[in-house]
Amino acid sequence: MQNFFIFVIFALFIGGFTWLLVKGRQTQKLQQFDRKVQARKLGWSYLGTREGRVDYRFAGIDNGIEWSMWHDSDRGDNSPTPKAYWQSSNVRTPHLSLVIIGRTRYQMESAAVSRVLMDVVSGIAQAVSGDVSASGRADKAEFYESATPLEEGGTIFRERYVVAIAPDMPQGWVDTELQALLLTWPRSKSGADYRCNERVEVNLSQDGLKIVAQSMPEDFVFWKHLAQLGQALAKRLATYAAHQ
16 A cells, blocks of 8 residues: 555656646747747847757847847856847957946956956966967956046936946947936846846957846847847947047
């Protein structure tokens, strides 16, 4: 009798586990289908094939600016931090020349001790990889030495973000629309606020214009917002650079 109960419990456990597995796969397929449909409506392309840590990708073009977005699961890391990326190579500079980051993170990174630590980390990365590009060539430590924080934007924006530029970068492009896109992100389906100024960072360098949004919910409304932010930034930077 005892063996029978053990068998029943084991069978229920296996059945429940199998149901959860099947349900999870069905949910993933529905999410893939929804992303594909939503992307097509906006004229984007969508690739749902997993490649390493990247689960899926979007790509599009806006006013001649080609861009791509992808979801990096950070799979395999002991403390994974999923990230959403937006990037365009149409807007680029020879070296790191723009950083938009939360004010608290900026204060930590630009501090003298942090700059020294970044130099050490960059040196280790170079030694391990054997490639000078591992340090980003002109990394943040070097960038912060001469960067100027822009005194642009409203009070709330300047309390939450810092826009730091290299001396040869244009000014006057941080308008109200761009501030709103950086400050006001959608709410997740759970209703939680996205702590954007703690998790969003913008860089402009030899690799192009890149936005990283850590732990961004995968709801499509967030992808749409990230694309709008990237397109707005690229358009303004390209326009102002052309008039310098």
